[in-house]
Amino acid sequence: MMPEPDRNEALREEFNRWAEAGRGEGMEEEHLPIVLPVLDRMNLSPYENVLDVGSGAGWLVRLLAERLPEGRAIGMDISDEMVRRSRRRYVDVENAMFVVGSADEIPWDANFFTHAISVESAYYWSNPARGLREIHRVLREGGMAWILINFYFENPHSHQWAGHFATPAHLFGAGEWEALFRDAGFTNIAHLQIPDPTPAPESYAGRWFQDAAQLRAFRQAGALLVHGTK
Ligand SMILES: C[S@@+](CC[C@H](N)C(=O)[O-])C[C@H]1O[C@@H](n2cnc3c(N)ncnc32)[C@H](O)[C@@H]1O
Known part of the structure; x- marks a missing residue:
């Protein structure tokens, strides 16, 4: 297996390519239906500080910033191109900020954030155990981590994606993610599946699913949300 610094560099290059192709912005439409129920569960107060790990094109940071008029939303991404585009797009959002950084070495002081969320990113991290320890470090006592992913064991309709990923x-x-949360020091750990209510198209010609029926089954199984408290 590639050493971690090389894997991180491969991730940076791959997601810089995604950013340059405009794929970051396109993810808002795809991920919003599974993210809205998580925002409801987070039950944010106006003064909280929230970190989005793997913030991509920054759309979730904008949504968070709207809910945090007295607090701050910070987006962090390993792709400097994603961060550059997010900064340019959301320059007018005063309580939003974007930084380049990796989940396994978060460039922030300990005990700062009240929540950390990560959407469709954690399975790419070169070292998820270290990423969760880092999230635990930057959360305040009582702070909560929320990891949402579509590529996981209990949803067989995503397994074929492994053959399309440019990086491992x-x-x-769910049990393995929960064990990583526990090892990182979290308590009150739980998981649930969040179905995506978006109707599947009549036909599907993309490369991520075999056909429209598989896309429908994938959305019915939904995304995996794992959360825990510091
Ligand atoms: C599929 S995109 C999802 C982006 C965004 N969360 C969304 O839902 O639109 C995955 C993102 O995770 C970022 N990423 C991957 N590995 C990372 C790591 N180790 N640390 C921080 N960000 C990472 C990528 O650069 C990319 O922007």
Whole structure:
């Protein structure tokens, strides 16, 4: 296996390519239906500080910033191109900020954030155990971590993605993610599946699913949300 610094560099290059192709912005439409129920569960107060790990094109940071008029939303991404585009797009959002950084070495002081969320990113991290320890470090006592992913063991309709990823990805089950949370020091750990209510198209010609029926089954199984408290 590639050493971690090389894997991180491969991730940076791959997601810089995604950013340059405009794929970051396109993810808002795809991920919003599974993210909205998580925002409801987070039950944010106006003064909280929230970190989005793997913030991509920054759309979730904008949504968070709207909910945090007295607090701050910070987006962090390993792709400097994603961060550059987010900064340019959301320059007018005063309580939003974007930084380049990796989940396994978060460039922030300990005990700062009240929540950390990560959407469709954690299975790419070169070292998810270290990423969760880092999230635990930057959260305040009582702060909560929320990891949301579509590529996981209990949703068989995502397993074929492994063959399309340019960088290696972790196909863990809910129990394995929960164990990583526990080892990182979290308590009150739980998981649930969040179905995506978006109607599937009549036909599907993309490369991520075999056909429209598989896309429908994938959305019915939904995304995996794992959360825990510091
Ligand atoms: C599929 S995109 C999702 C982006 C965004 N969360 C969204 O839902 O639109 C995955 C993102 O995770 C970022 N990423 C991957 N590995 C990372 C790491 N180790 N640390 C921080 N960000 C990472 C990528 O650069 C990319 O922007």
